[in-house]
Amino acid sequence: MDTLLATLVSGLVLGSLYALMASGLSLVWTTLGVFNFAHGALMMVGAFIAWTVSEAVGAGPVAGVVAGTLGAGLIGIVIERLVIRPFYASRNMLLVTAMTTLAVTIILERGAQMIWGPRLKQLPPLVDGEIRLFGNAISAHEALLLVAAPVILIALWRFTVSSKIGRSLRAVGQNQDSAALIGVDVPKAFALAFAISAALAGLTGALLGSIRFITPAMGSEPLTKAMIVVIFGGLGSLGSTAGAAYLIGFIEAFLVLWVGLYWTPFALFLLMILVLLLRPNGIFGKR
Amino acid sequence: MTPLLDVKDVQAGYGDMRVLHGLSLHIGAEESIGLFGPNGHGKTTLLKTISSLVRPTAGSITFDGIDITGRKPPAIVEAGLIHAPQGNTLFGNMRIAETLELAAFSKRASNGAQKRLDEVYALFPRLAERKTQLAKTLSGGERQMLSIGCALMCAPRLLMLDEPTLGLSPRLKEELGAAIGEISKSGVPLIVVEQDIEFLLSHRPAISGGAWRRRARDRPRERARP
Ligand SMILES: Nc1ncnc2c1ncn2[C@@H]1O[C@H](COP(=O)(O)OP(=O)(O)OP(=O)(O)O)[C@@H](O)[C@H]1O
Ligand SMILES: [Mg+2]
Numbered sequence: 001m002d003t004l005l006a007t008l009v010s011g012l013v014l015g016s017l018y019a020l021m022a023s024g025l026s027l028v029w030t031t032l033g034v035f036n037f038a039h040g041a042l043m044m045v046g047a048f049i050a051w052t053v054s055e056a057v058g059a060g061p062v063a064g065v066v067a068g069t070l071g072a073g074l075i076g077i078v079i080e081r082l083v084i085r086p087f088y089a090s091r092n093m094l095l096v097t098a099m100t101t102l103a104v105t106i107i108l109e110r111g112a113q114m115i116w117g118p119r120l121k122q123l124p125p126l127v128d129g130e131i132r133l134f135g136n137a138i139s140a141h142e143a144l145l146l147v148a149a150p151v152i153l154i155a156l157w158r159f160t161v162s163s164k165i166g167r168s169l170r171a172v173g174q175n176q177d178s179a180a181l182i183g184v185d186v187p188k189a190f191a192l193a194f195a196i197s198a199a200l201a202g203l204t205g206a207l208l209g210s211i212r213f214i215t216p217a218m219g220s221e222p223l224t225k226a227m228i229v230v231i232f233g234g235l236g237s238l239g240s241t242a243g244a245a246y247l248i249g250f251i252e253a254f255l256v257l258w259v260g261l262y263w264t265p266f267a268l269f270l271l272m273i274l275v276l277l278l279r280p281n282g283i284f285g286k287r
Numbered sequence: 288m289t290p291l292l293d294v295k296d297v298q299a300g301y302g303d304m305r306v307l308h309g310l311s312l313h314i315g316a317e318e319s320i321g322l323f324g325p326n327g328h329g330k331t332t333l334l335k336t337i338s339s340l341v342r343p344t345a346g347s348i349t350f351d352g353i354d355i356t357g358r359k360p361p362a363i364v365e366a367g368l369i370h371a372p373q374g375n376t377l378f379g380n381m382r383i384a385e386t387l388e389l390a391a392f393s394k395r396a397s398n399g400a401q402k403r404l405d406e407v408y409a410l411f412p413r414l415a416e417r418k419t420q421l422a423k424t425l426s427g428g429e430r431q432m433l434s435i436g437c438a439l440m441c442a443p444r445l446l447m448l449d450e451p452t453l454g455l456s457p458r459l460k461e462e463l464g465a466a467i468g469e470i471s472k473s474g475v476p477l478i479v480v481e482q483d484i485e486f487l488l489s490h491r492p493a494i495s496g497g498a499w500r501r502r503a504r505d506r507p508r509e510r511a512r513p
Contacts, residue, residue: 164389164392167381167385167388167389168389168392170378170380170381171378171381171389174377174378174379174380174381175376175377175378175379177340177372178372178377178378178437179378180338180340180360180361181338181340181360181364181369181370181371181372182364182389182390182392182393182437182440182441183360183361183364183365183392183393183396183441184361184392185359185361186360
């Protein structure tokens with residue numbers, strides 16, 4: 001019983017992380033039709049910026065998280081402008097931007113290595129102490145993550161459903177020309193979607209930075225997971241992406257319990273392939 | 288009197304293929320015109336060039352005395368020059384009410400948006416009955432209504448409709464024709480692209496606020512009053 005509850009809690013933590021990562025990836029996909037392979041690297045940059053502001057500058061972890069979020073968002077705008085926007089009209093936009101965003105990943109990872117060096121870094125938790133959840137002790141920082149993820153996701157969802165700007169992002173994703181003809185600035189909408197997505201990645205990194213070590217390569221595993229989540233969820237709405245994120249979080253936690261840490265990534269991929277064989281449009285996608 | 292819209296010697300196309308070879312056209316503030324011609328002769332391209340979805344390679348476009356050649360689409364919408372595209376599916380995963388509200392996106396259009404929304408629902412009661420229906424599930428006729436409704440939400444000072452009755456049954460055509468007549472009567476000048484000349488002519492009395500000019504495609508510059 002205890003292991004079951006502990007596994008559930010660990011699944012919830014993983015699910016929250018994946019939901020934050022994947023919602024940004026999914027926002028860029030639904031608005032621009034692009035898969036941003038630099039999403040994991042943006043997360044890593046967010047963590048490093050947070051570390052610099054919090055530890056090197058000494059402004060504290062809260063300022064660090066804010067700086068990591070905003071910094072990653074700004075870098076996202078630059079990435080969109082430099083390596084995505086020139087290819088809007090290209091017929092092979094999806095393939096070309098896959099390459100350019102992979103290139104950005106390499107640049108960011110090498111750059112981080114040069115700037116911050118090889119020493120492992122970690123952020124202090126945003127809140128100290130422990131909290132008991134279902135009889136399990138988890139750090140207050142993880143508990144904060146559990147609460148923050150749904151709040152942020154719901155805020156993002158309300159934004160895209162109710163606000164004028166948020167609706168215009170959805171409109172651009174569904175029909176660029178029609179959006180332009182009602183007065184939406186399509187390139188601006190793309191830049192905004194990319195900025196929000198990058199900021200979410202940076203926030204995830206800054207929050208993760210006190211749970212795991214901050215290294216130049218720390219983004220690659222969460223990126224893989226976020227991609228699995230987005231494809232699992234059916235490459236569609238925020239709701240199905242979030243649902244898939246928590247589902248994968250739980251599955252992963254249980255796989256760790258059953259097959260061990262070593263085989264979990266393999267089992268997860270196997271499961272994804274099986275799901276896609278049976279439901280080509282993802283777990284929540286329409287047949 | 289300066290024309291409301293003045294298109295001068297415009298050349299435009301896609302890549303190396305030129306579709307408009309120096310086309311000129313003008314329309315006054317009090318008139319509406321119909322455009323017709325065979326398929327593939329560039330009617331849609333002309334409207335896209337005016338609304339800046341396609342950039343002209345030569346020539347100039349002036350709206351209300353202001354040169355709008357090569358301006359971005361949002362600036363043109365802000366000026367009140369509105370284009371309801373051909374065969375439009377709009378935003379498939381948005382509901383009717385949501386789409387119409389969003390269509391009042393420009394600063395100009397956000398003033399009095401509620402009043403215009405009521406007017407659109409009064410003009411197309413079918414849309415009012417289906418406010419929460421997704422656009423992708425609408426019938427062809429309802430989509431055209433939504434498309435025109437969206438254009439009206441943009442607070443047009445000049446409205447360009449690209450084949451608003453494409454593929455509709457005669458009865459629906461009548462219904463839409465009447466609605467277009469209403470729009471014209473409310474004082475909005477129209478440019479209507481239509482294959483069905485009979486349809487245009489049958490609504491002539493309703494559409495023509497002032498002169499009703501017939502204009503063939505770009506090269507033959509004949510202008511005949513029916
Ligand atoms: N996006 C595009 N890329 C390349 N060529 C295009 C594009 N859109 C249209 N064309 C070509 O430009 C020419 C003019 O097309 P256009 O759509 O303007 O004609 P149209 O008069 O509106 O025809 P219809 O009555 O069938 O709507 C056609 O030969 C068409 O194939
Ligand atoms: Mg056409």
